[in-house]
Amino acid sequence: MRREDGVETSTISGIPVDPVYTAEATRDLPDELPGEFPYTRGIHKSGYRGRLWTMRQFSGFATARETNARYHYLLKNGQTGLSVAFDMPTLMGQDSDAPTSRGEIGHCGVAIDSLADMETLLDGIPLDKVTTSMTINSPAAILLAMYLVVAEKQGVPWTQVGGTLQNDILKEYIAQKEYIFPPQPSMRLVIDSIEFCAREVPRWNTVSISGYHIREAGSTAAQELAFTLADGFAYVDACLERGMQIDEFAPRLSFFFDAHIDFFEEIAKFRAARRIWARHMRERYGAQNPRSLQLRFHTQTAGVSLTAQQPELNIARTAVEALAAVLGGTQSLHTNAMDEVLALPTDKSARIALRTQQMLAYESGAANTVDPLGGSYFMESLTKRMEEEAEAYFERISEYGGVIRAIEAGFFQKEIADASFRYQTELEHKRRVIVGVNDFVTDDEEPIEILRISPQAEQEQVDRVREVRRKRDQARCTRALESLRKAAQSPDENLMPHIVEAVRAYATEGEIMGTMVDVFGLYTERAII
């Protein structure tokens, strides 16, 4: 369906939208309160009145020293939690002096090669008071181990350490493609870290099951919802298979969603996510602890919705998306800076992004009532539709024999590529409009200031990792890596204690990953266009 000017009236994901909704849409709707099962309306009775969402801005660039200074600046300005962005070599488990790290060091985030860098990154930051989120996946266990060893050196017991590890390997095969090992050994490592933390680091959120990257890769809202929750169920199944009890690990699983530009569809997605998770956890898995049933999530506004043309408009886009996340009941939020379509944010653009959240929290009134759209004919109808589409996808995934089989068959990758091409075609034909891009364009744009990473950072980091290798107790390091190799070869052994020991001995990230690659092998995907 189109409007008179030719623009689509369906949601950005293609869900048909009626011109008007009536009481018909809510006739069978049970009376539900926030804080009650199935938590469609939110996990807390008092919403944001009890506590606002956490404003957690993701940052990291250049070397550990420069990023540490940024963290101290942020903490001094009232931020209470950190969120670490790593550079590409760190995310891909390789050291800064590897040949393929050239040109990549410190560009997308901070470079961390060994415990020495983590000590610098967290210098002067009290790990019993500050919680930290680390966005890393394939080498997640190593970065967690580094964090824990720094805590140990600060004299902070692991039972007092809190934070979040993304550690969601399944979506890497589906969307972000930062995989290293094949799916099976990767899953083993994730479950090892969940089991280890349940015992030793009880305040740690072990996996942040992420739809963000699935959406940014071009999926629809319903695909993001369905594939993410399916990944969540896959982790639950794997933990149960390991012999853990559902209520022992489920409260520490959390989620991470995108907030795209289609306002109502996004709110419906967040509401449906809570409802589906609660129902499956209780009915399918028999979870009893309310915290196992309550889907908690972090949101980031949609990087993919930002435009390089007239970049200042991105401030307005981000505000709309952030409002959707707030009305959808997010626990924490990152708002993108207007220049992230060009480079890492400058101090000024990062500040505007944070101030946007503060405006929503303190000026707009959006935080005063819980689930303000609950009961709306349109919202309830869209929420139900989201739930139905997700359930239909769960059926299709189980026909493949589960998430890993569906990944190997290219199912998710194909679904996402199709959706992304469909959307791009709609743009080309102006059935969708992006202001400043395919309509309302300007010829006389003024360039904006952007952040530059100095080339010296690269050489500095390369020298540093070489120095660490020179100075460490080599015999201890070799022993630790050898014991990790043996453990990797015996499938019943938890790898975490071995990784922690290798980290203590200043083995580098690349060496620890390399040891595991020797045993597990590398994964390559068939490229699907």
Added chain:
Amino acid sequence: MSAVQAKPLRIVLAKVGLDGHDRGVKVVARALRDAGFEVIYTGLRQTPAMVVEAALQEDAQVIGLSLHSGAHMTLFPAVIEELKKRQAGDITVFGGGIIPDDDIAELKKLGVAEIFTPGAPLEEIVTWLRKRFPDG
């Protein structure tokens, strides 16, 4: 128009660098294929040497590079260098991704024929290729 149909233009599309953001390159691959070009997509994490090798193997006239990690000032020129080393400087190189304006000017000086940034219509890429290769 000549009676003999010209062979379609052969294009190698590659993701260089370590990032896995492949939405853009996949959309471009489909659009170029639909426009009648022959498209070979190499997949992720290709080194400059691998890209040039693929282009020579596939007898491609054009290489399209995609990169979102910020390493374009190192890796795009490295592809151009590698082409020169292999006596294949006649292969046209274009690119796309998150690339600031100042870098675009610099890359063009170094021999990259064109850069398309986020939001560039697919039609613009097709038109550019047709203009540059009227027989393809």
